[in-house]
Amino acid sequence: MAAVNMKKRKNHNWCGITFLACYGLFTIYASFFLSSLNKDKIIGKLSNEAIAGIKESFILWGIIMIIGAILLLIREYVLKSGQEEVKDTERGVSPHY
Amino acid sequence: MNPYFLEYTIIGIAGLIFGAALERGRMCFVLATNNMFMARDTKILEGILWAFGISILAFGIIESLGIVPIQAAVEGVFPSGWYDLVGALLFGFGIGLCGACMSGLIFRAGSGFTQNWMQLFGILVGTIFFAFFIFPLTNFLYWILHTIPWLTIKPGLSDYIPHQWFGDAVWGPFVVALIFGVFFLGLGLYLTKRRFAKISKERGENYKEPVITWDMLKFKEAYSPRLGGLLFAVVAIIVFLVSYFTVHKAAYMGVTTPYGSFDAYILAPFINLFTTVGHYKASFLPKVSSNWFQIVPVAIPMTLLVITTFAGATATAILGGEFKWRVPKRKIMFLQNFIGGILTGVGARIALGCNIGTLWSGFLMFSWAGVLFLPTLVLGMYLALKFQQAIW
Secondary structure, three states, X not given: OHHHHHHHOOOOHHHHHHHHHXXXXXXXXXXXXXXXXXXXXXXXXXXXXXXXXHHHHHHHHHHHHHHHHHHHHHHHHOOOOHHHOOOOOXXXXXXXX | OOXXXXXXXXXXXXXXXXXXXXXXXXXXXXXXXXXXXXXXOOHHHHHHHHHHHHHHHHHXXXXXXXXXXXXXXXHOOOOEEHHHHHHHHHHHXXXXXXXXXXXXXXXXHXXXXXXXXXXXXXXXXXXXXXXXXXXXXXXXXXXHHOOOOOOEEOXXXXXXXXXXXHXXXXXXXXXXXXXXXXXXXHHHHHHHHHHHHHHHHHHOOOOOOOOOOHHHHOOOOOOOHHHHHHHHHHHHHHHHHHHHHHHOOOOOOOXXXXXXXXXXXXXXXXXXXXXXXXXXXXXXXXOOOOOHHHHOOOOOHHHHHHHHHHHHHHHHHHHOOOOOOEOOOOOHHHHHHHHHHHHHHHHHHHOOOOHHHHHHHHHHOOOOHHHHHHHXXXXXXXXXXHHHHHHO
């Protein structure tokens, strides 16, 4: 049954894994601009302590998301367990599909 | 340890839970409304009602017991007024066109729905349009902060319903929470029971739905409305408590303001939106204000929460075997979603937030914002549904 379903629907997990890695990269990228964007702010300026803490957390979460993407990559292409799950949930999720 | 690091790191975990709750629970206000109007199916609406009910009651208890003092909770209370009605109508129409609210957008975009990425792009464009044109040209800040009788209520204690009704009584938040919370929970319970009765009648057997199963925990099955609602509430409580106990500033859930930060980060190598002053002179207005970016911090905890929510939704979609790159059959939907996204972005900025930041958090703040936002939001979504039925 799983094989029949797999024929019907291609596995796009590689794309989702790329998304996850991109979220991580974006978080790290954003962390580099926190100080410069905050520097000349007129209202709502954050303290140096706040910017330092936020920056460290952004970098940490960026790394976590990239590690998560690598783990999913291993699950998908080394363990191949992701390829056993092929479901289609389009019905009822969006009126446009 | 740096308290801001602690705050953002824990709120990042809350974002992952939020993403899982959204994606597995299909928590989308538009989907809930469309299913209710078109298919008489209330399953998703039940989840939202449970989320509202549980979280409102929890916030009432937290504030009445003094776990988070009322004074601290009140600092984050929004002003309410005419802009909630106007913004919610525009926002509701926008999300109706896109087929996804702000929570639905995150889980759909994270699950590979391409049109929702276009909606997100529209919101980013709409936010910039509001920030540099609508905000300074209408002197928006003045009309928000200037109290107009019957049209606006000042932020903080003035817009705190327990204070308006019961003065400084510590049990005030609990009583208000009881009124709103029991209403939402009761409605959720009624709709759940009615749905069970309907299914039982159709199947000829007593239908019951488990709140939680192993398959739900392993991401193999969609979450029941009650589990989705409970996780939704847990996330709001984590955000509220963590922000207070780390940086002593209670934070409420919000999704659209972070998109302003995303605009700033994306454009940072080219232009600093936070310091680009837009001194537009408008002679008919009392005073001139600069662009919207200058009144929001460069980062709020919700900025990280939104990113990890996307990550949580994408991860659970992959683990559940439901991730798919979905392109709509009619390519015109991309344009519809882009326009809808702009309306969504502008509407959310006018209303000072979206269905999460103003509607849900409005109730959690015990302000009038949520009460004002709800009717025109539903009207906007209904008009968008009728509009689409007429043109397609």
